[in-house]
Amino acid sequence: MISVIVNGINVTVPGSYTVMQAAALAGFEIPSLCNHPDLQVQDRCKICVVDINGELKTACTETVAPGMIVKTFTPRVLEEKRKNLKQILRVHPQDCLQCARNQNCELQALSATLGIRSFEHKLLQLPRDTSTPSLIRDQSKCILCGRCVEVCNDIQTVGALEIKDGIVGTVDYRPLGETKCVMCGQCALACPVGAIIENEEIDKFLAAVADPDTVVVTQIAPAVRVAVAEEVGMRTGSLDMLQFVAGLRQLGFDYVFHTNFTADLTILEEGNELLKRLKEGGVLPMLTSCSPGWINFIETFYPEQLDHLSTCKSPQQMFGSLVKTYWAEKQGVDPAKIYSVSIMPCTAKKYEAARPEMNDSGYRDVDLVLTTREVGKLLRMCGIRFKQLEPSNFDSLMGAYTGAGVIFGASGGVMEAALRTVYEVVTGKALADVNFTMVRGIQGIKEAEVDLDGTVVKVAVANSLGSARQLMEQVKAGTSPYHFIEVMCCPGGCIGGGGQPIPSTVADRTRRINAIYEEDARLPLRKSHDNPEVKLLYDDFLQEPLGEKSHKLLHTHYTPKNQ
Ligand code: SF4
Ligand code: SF4
Ligand code: SF4
Ligand code: FES
Known part of the structure; x- marks a missing residue:
């Protein structure tokens, strides 16, 4: 530990601390610009300049040393900061x-x-x-x-x-x-x-709701609800889901559904696909396919490994193809009039929705993707105050969901949801504890082994593309020990997606993850195969997982990218 004096205050900190960290502990925030709590990059803007023993130095790069006397806001320091900022603004x-x-x-x-x-x-x-x-x-x-x-x-x-x-x-x-x-x-x-x-595509949404002939439907991704609260000045996860639905109706959406519904459906399709591969000797490890940034990554960097991917579309795209077929048919709505908007934590979803193969309904399956930030802007633009709104329920047929769908929003959530279902389908026994905590959390790679009545299934979860690359090198070399791997492109999973509120530091992402698991724990149904509307969908329309209709509407193929 080292003692330094900051603006006359003695503070003792670990020797690895920067002057900026020591100053924070002493009670002084040093204005900065290039510095970021989760990143290494520093010393580019020179805004954090301070006086250290009479010399001007950058507080984000200097580490503490014995006898250091730091002054963070002398006239000379302030003049230097302002000069450096004016250089940038020039x-x-x-x-x-x-x-x-x-x-x-x-x-x-x-x-x-x-x-x-x-x-x-x-x-x-x-x-x-x-x-x-x-x-x-x-x-x-x-x-x-x-x-x-x-x-x-x-x-x-x-x-x-x-x-x-x-x-x-x-x-x-x-x-x-x-x-x-x-x-x-x-x-x-x-x-x-x-x-x-x-x-930003807010104007496309405003044009759609202004057209009286258009039926505007929306799906909300699980990671959106916990984070959108931050966009409207509320605590992470504190926005009541049904008040959010009421707010979306005020914005002009005619029908409000939940991507959690198709997250549950994904588990039924993907879980059965995994079991089929395990039973019939298919390509393993099977890789999840719901994160479009990850799909772009594997198509670009590991095109020869594409047959490891599950053929399941993402929940967004499953929803898109079903709302213009199943829901339109049951509801008696002309699918040509449906404008399908998804509210997503993700910028890559805009690309995914525009992929040429994503039109199995006979139309473009998802017409528009708005990020959490764009919806935050719309909510602020319209001055919606959630606290005063009467809660409103999701619309039926594609609005029911379980805790397994909710946890799709966090890294490890798809894996945990799949394990909850696969375990019960294979063993025929009810899980004593649905919490697979070993695949939760913000670490880069997580592993688990699950005993399915004598068959041990080894799984891994990659959090961020850097971690995915590590696991893919094993897959490429033929040394991967896993049967099933979940990959989420964004650190922390979708709660840290590129369309989420800014800032999205590790601390923000951790708060959102906690809010996701709190919601899961509160729900009466926590396993995808218990979702009553998913059961109804199979009974009334799809017939069975991996059946003919499922293949047409819910599964896809991938394209190597040669750049
Ligand atoms: S694009 Fe943004 S993050 Fe990148 S260097 Fe410029 S200001 Fe920094
Ligand atoms: S709001 Fe936009 S234009 Fe204004 S300072 Fe920031 S980046 Fe520049
Ligand atoms: S970090 Fe930015 S530039 Fe890099 S892959 Fe992601 S979106 Fe593209
Ligand atoms: S914050 Fe930019 S140089 Fe320190």
């Missing part, structure tokens, strides 16, 4: 009012904090990159912090971005859509400004 576009990050921008907030009112300005306007359906890059707004590069290269191991000649950009300056980008949006979560944002 070439930054002045269009906060038109910017997606307006009021949630670290640069904007910092300018206010440091009281910057005027500065020399020389605009460097560069074209916006709109080459993907998921994300928009605005290089003019980039403050060169490098956070996105670390996320893309070190956490996701995709390598679509790089720092070259002092510029942060795409590899070889190619449009993002021509790189290996998987559209996960993790860079957008890390970006302190509006230089990478989701492709």
Whole structure:
């Protein structure tokens, strides 16, 4: 432990602490910009400059040392900070009012904090990159912090971005859509400004609800509900689900359903697919297929391993094909009039919905994907106050769900949901405890073994693409010890998806995961095969898991990408 003096206050901290951490412990927040609690990148913006024993140094890079005397806000320090910030602002576009990050921008907030009112300005306007359906890059707004590069290269191991000649950009300056980008949006979560944002499509939704001939239906993904509360100033997970439904009806949705319903359905299809592969000697390990960023990743980096993927569509796409067939038929609605909007935590879902094969209903199965952030903007735009709204139930036929569907939103949730069902189907016994806690949590790779009446099934869960790559190297080498692997593209699972509220630090993701499991524990039904509307769907329409109709509507194929 080392003692240092910060602004006259003595504080004792571990020797590994930075000056910034020591100052925080002493009670002083040092304004910063490139620094991020979950990332290594530092020393690029020079905003965190402080006086250390008479010299100006960056607090995010300097580690504490014996005898250190730190002053965080002398006139000289403040002048230096303001000078460094003005350098950044000098070439930054002045269009906060038109910017997606307006009021949630670290640069904007910092300018206010440091009281910057005027500065020399020389605009460097560069074209916006709109080459993907998921994300928009605005290089003019980039403050060169490098956070996105670390996320893309070190956490996701995709390598679509790089720092070259002092510029942060795409590899070889190619449009993002021509790189290996998987559209996960993790860079957008890390970006302190509006230089990478989701492709915002709120206007398409407003046009659909304004058309009286259109039946606008929606599905809400499990990770959305816990996090959307953050968008409207509430505590994570504290928004009552049925008040959220009421709020969505106020926005203009004619029917409100839950993606949890098709998450339960996915378990029935995927669980049976796994059992079939185990019984008939099919390709193992089987890999989950519900995360579109992960699908892009395996199609790009491991195209020769595609037959390991489950052929199940994601719950979003299963919902899309069923709402325009099964639900339309039962409800007597012309499917041509249905506009299907999904509310997702994910930017890659925008790409998934636009894939050419996702039209098995005879129409585009999902017409529009709005992220949690976009729905947050809509809710704020319409001034909806949930507390005063009468709760409203989900619509029937595709609105019932179990705790197994809810936990799809967290890393390990698909695996746990599958194990709850597979165990009971194989053994014919009721599970004494449905909680498979060994696959929960934020760690990169989790493992478990489950005894199915004498057959031991070995499973693993990969959390983030960097972890998936580790497991895929084993699969590629033929040394994978597992029968079944869950992969979620985004760290923490969908609760940390690229369309979720900003910030999405590890601490935020952990809070959302806890809210997911709390909801699961509260529900009366916690196993997918107990979902009454899923049973009805099989009885009235699909007949059986992996049957003919299921194959047409609920399963898909994958395409190697050669980039
Ligand atoms: S990135 Fe921030 S400072 Fe820049 S225009 Fe957008 S809101 Fe304003
Ligand atoms: S969306 Fe994901 S893969 Fe694409 S650049 Fe951003 S972090 Fe990299
Ligand atoms: S795009 Fe955003 S995260 Fe990446 S370097 Fe620029 S400002 Fe930083
Ligand atoms: S926050 Fe320390 S250099 Fe940017």
